[in-house]
Amino acid sequence: MGRIDDADAFAQAGSPACGDVISIYLRIRDGVIEDAKFESYGCAANIAAASVLTEIVKGKRLEEAWNIDWQQIADELGGLPPVKKHCSILAVGALRRAIRRYFGDNLPEWLPKDLTSVERQALEEEEMIERIYGKLRR
Numbered sequence: 001m002g003r004i005d006d007a008d009a010f011a012q013a014g015s016p017a018c019g020d021v022i023s024i025y026l027r028i029r030d031g032v033i034e035d036a037k038f039e040s041y042g043c044a045a046n047i048a049a050a051s052v053l054t055e056i057v058k059g060k061r062l063e064e065a066w067n068i069d070w071q072q073i074a075d076e077l078g079g080l081p082p083v084k085k086h087c088s089i090l091a092v093g094a095l096r097r098a099i100r101r102y103f104g105d106n107l108p109e110w111l112p113k114d115l116t117s118v119e120r121q122a123l124e125e126e127e128m129i130e131r132i133y134g135k136l137r138r
């Protein structure tokens with residue numbers, strides 16, 4: 001847990017499903033994740049998922065880290081009840097958003113141009129607020 005002040009990649013993402021919000025910080029050297037930290041304002045399952053994820057990605061190449069599946073995180077936690085799936089989806093989605101933002105317009109070949117489904121479920125804070133308030137207005 002905690003933040004990396006001079007992080008090379010950062011993303012904050014939230015899940016409208018239960019209001020979890022997570023920040024992910026990465027230190028990257030030569031395409032390898034040297035350090036990863038997170039801050040979570042979410043439920044216990046989200047904190048657990050984020051802490052497993054940040055441990056797993058350390059020392060991994062960005063491409064390997066990108067390919068970590070949320071199911072893998074859930075398994076690592078000994079399985080999550082279906083209602084808590086979004087917590088590990090959110091952690092993986094935030095990681096992918098951080099990696100995508102790190103590359104900006106120069107996406108490598110292995111990184112899909114369109115947002116993957118876990119990224120779409122891990123909304124940027126602004127999108128989340130928009131979506132939540134949009135629902136309230138309807």
Ligand SMILES: [Zn+2]
Nearest residue numbers: 018020043087
């Ligand atoms: Zn949650």
